[in-house]
Amino acid sequence: LGQDTEAFVTLATTESYCIGAKVVGKSLRRHGTTRDIVILVTPNISQRTRLALQSIFDKVILVDLMDSKDPDHLALTGRPELGITFTKIRCWTLTQYSKCVFLDADTLVLCNVDELFERDELSAASDPGWPDCFNSGVFVFNPSLQTHAMLMDHAIKQGSFDGGDQGLLNSFFSNWSVEDIRKHLPFIYNLTVSSVYTYLPAFKHFGHEAKIVHFLGAVKPWNLPKEGILQLASVDNTHYLAILSFSESLFYRCVYVFIIEGYLPGGHLPFEKEQMEHRRRWEMGEMDYMGRDAFQNIQKMLDRFLD
Structure with missing residues (x-):
């Protein structure tokens, strides 16, 4: 299988996140990726914005919005707007690709990271808030309609322990923390902003090696x-x-x-x-x-x- 069967994928469910998504696409392009760059957008994204995205991404793909409709669990995170991140599981429908790397629209690629395609599903970095869980802002996956159907079924029957995609995916890929250390991405592939102040000595020591920065939280650089x-x-x-x-x-x-x-x-x-x-x-x-x-x-x- 060649490089044309692999792609970086991001998602925009609001006009605001399209700003971040453009930066994801441009940063990948700037650093010379040889893979396709794909964005999934929901119907609420305007036609004008979609046309602008076409100048950056190889494919702009329309997908239906999914919402967890789980206010109780979302209340624990203090982020009621994250229910629509369930839409992320639509990326498993991209079966024209054999392998993909998903990047949240609030990430920034600092160098070429094509080596991520050497990893297997589901590879991701630990979440700093609970290291036995992976952070779903960056992960490697294999598109599959069967996996998508299983995720949909899991979403309906089991839901998500945080009301968003991260709780859903960690529940579905529940063996991630103990199954295979090779599926644990180094933190430099998903360096969350919180790392700057929770462990400053490590940030000062390792921060220069960062490959992908992730702007977690409600406040984004673009707003x-x-x-x-x-x-x-x-x-x-x-x-x-x-x-x-x-x-x-x-x-x-x-x-x-x-x-x-x-x-x-x-x-x-x-x-x-x-x-x-x-x-x-x-x-x-x-x-x-x-x-x-x-x-x-x-x-x-x-x-x-x-x-």
């Missing part, structure tokens, strides 16, 4: 308020958006990296030496509590971000 954008940078001649933002906790920090090509106004600005030094000191725990990092200054940024 952050302008106040949250601190600087635009040029890294190795590739334009990235680096965003440092705060949420409910004053010292709860996320670093976003996002390709800006075509999705944000303006060009790029270099990192100022003083800003880089401030970031380094922050990461080392050397905050300027009496000056720039004083409580009232952080509170102002927090209030702008939450508004």
Whole structure:
């Protein structure tokens, strides 16, 4: 079987996620993948948007929307909108391909990752929230109508323990954590934003090896308020958006990296030496509590971000 029987696949169920999906497609293309790049879209995506996606993706495929309609389990995640992620199981219907790699629309490919096609179904990286579960933002699978039918049956009879696709897929592929270590992708293939602050020493040590970044959570790089954008940078001649933002906790920090090509106004600005030094000191725990990092200054940024 040749490379033309393999594809990267992403999914857009809202107009907003189409922005992220475009970045997924462009980042794969930028880094020279030899595989097809496919996007599944639901009927609520406008014809205009679908035409725009055709300039990036090899195939734009319309699929029916699926919703778990499970508010009780979704309430545990605090993300009631994730019920429609059940639509993700439609990717098993792409039987024109022998093997695919699924990438959530809120991921960013940092280099060529075609080696993922050497993995078997179901290969994925551990979820940082519960490492015996895999994170369903990046996974390798084999399209199959039989598997799709079994997943549909499982969705109807068993449902999902989190109300979304991740709970469903982990329940269906329940032996993932113990079956075959070769199906455990290294974390660098699904580096979630949360890793930046939960284990900063490891991030500083291994972060430079990251291959795919995943922007988990309700706040996405493409819908952050302008106040949250601190600087635009040029890294190795590739334009990235680096965003440092705060949420409910004053010292709860996320670093976003996002390709800006075509999705944000303006060009790029270099990192100022003083800003880089401030970031380094922050990461080392050397905050300027009496000056720039004083409580009232952080509170102002927090209030702008939450508004």
